[in-house]
Amino acid sequence: MKPIDTLSDLPARLDAVRERIRGAAERSGRREDDITLVAVCKTVSPERTADAFQAGARDLGENRVAALVAKREQLPTARWHMIGQLQRNKARAVMDGATLIHSLDRRSLADTLNRHAADRAVVQSVLVQVNVGDDPAKGGCQVTEVDELVAYADGLTNLLVEGLMTVPPLVSARSSAQSDAARYFDILRVCRDRVVRDIPTARHLSMGMSADFEAAICEGSTMVRVGTDIFGARVQAPGTRQEERR
Numbered sequence: 119m120k121p122i123d124t125l126s127d128l129p130a131r132l133d134a135v136r137e138r139i140r141g142a143a144e145r146s147g148r149r150e151d152d153i154t155l156v157a158v159c160k161t162v163s164p165e166r167t168a169d170a171f172q173a174g175a176r177d178l179g180e181n182r183v184a185a186l187v188a189k190r191e192q193l194p195t196a197r198w199h200m201i202g203q204l205q206r207n208k209a210r211a212v213m214d215g216a217t218l219i220h221s222l223d224r225r226s227l228a229d230t231l232n233r234h235a236a237d238r239a240v241v242q243s244v245l246v247q248v249n250v251g252d253d254p255a256k257g258g259c260q261v262t263e264v265d266e267l268v269a270y271a272d273g274l275t276n277l278l279v280e281g282l283m284t285v286p287p288l289v290s291a292r293s294s295a296q297s298d299a300a301r302y303f304d305i306l307r308v309c310r311d312r313v314v315r316d317i318p319t320a321r322h323l324s325m326g327m328s329a330d331f332e333a334a335i336c337e338g339s340t341m342v343r344v345g346t347d348i349f350g351a352r353v354q355a356p357g358t359r360q361e362e363r364r
């Protein structure tokens with residue numbers, strides 16, 4: 119998909135994505151409003167991000183803390199989602215921006231986030247990120263660690279665990295992406311079905327990107343993170359890691 123840089127394309131692109139969400143929800147017997155569209159605006163200019171917000175994208179996703187905080191200042195009423203890997207030294211700054219942090223992947227990060235949340239007397243919502251494909255290029259805890267990490271974070275007073283998130287391994291051909299990804303989405307759903315029995319708030323499944331969000335909805339996704347199909351192809355900066363490119 120080629121980059122399109124006119125302002126007027128965003129409403130149509132958002133509508134098209136919403137229409138596909140509606141179709142996938144219908145096919146799988148689910149309600150459309152059980153699925154949140156997170157418009158991933160990483161590498162997108164502040165102006166174009168604001169245009170997407172104007173066009174109705176109220177949930178916005180960023181994978182870098184600095185960009186998230188800057189854009190949050192500009193659009194304070196959007197719900198901001200931190201979807202990228204998080205270093206502990208950025209944990210305090212991310213709380214200036216993130217409504218929901220999708221990338222909790224280890225105890226030490228949970229402790230740090232909890233401490234900063236306590237300092238501010240807030241409760242920070244998080245998702246536990248799971249590396250369902252055991253892919254060294256992807257973040258997240260291992261499937262075998264999910265229950266323990268969810269229980270640990272849930273035990274911290276100032277964190278609220280709202281569910282699980284994953285980025286499945288990169289699949290090469292778009293045509294096979296949906297079926298390959300479905301297998302990984304199913305793994306995450308099984309984990310969620312297990313943890314939600316003890317921790318009812320942990321009901322969300324953040325899964326599905328431009329290449330595979332319809333498959334993710336059929337597997338139970340409650341949050342799809344869509345960048346390319348809304349904003350157009352990202353221009354790749356030199357040295358950009360694989361994960362950021364996906």
Ligand SMILES: *Cc1c(COP(=O)(O)O)cnc(C)c1O
Binds near residue numbers: 201202346361
């Ligand atoms: C970039 C990114 C997305 C969006 O990917 P697209 O393929 O552009 O839709 C979703 N989730 C994460 C974690 C990302 O880094």
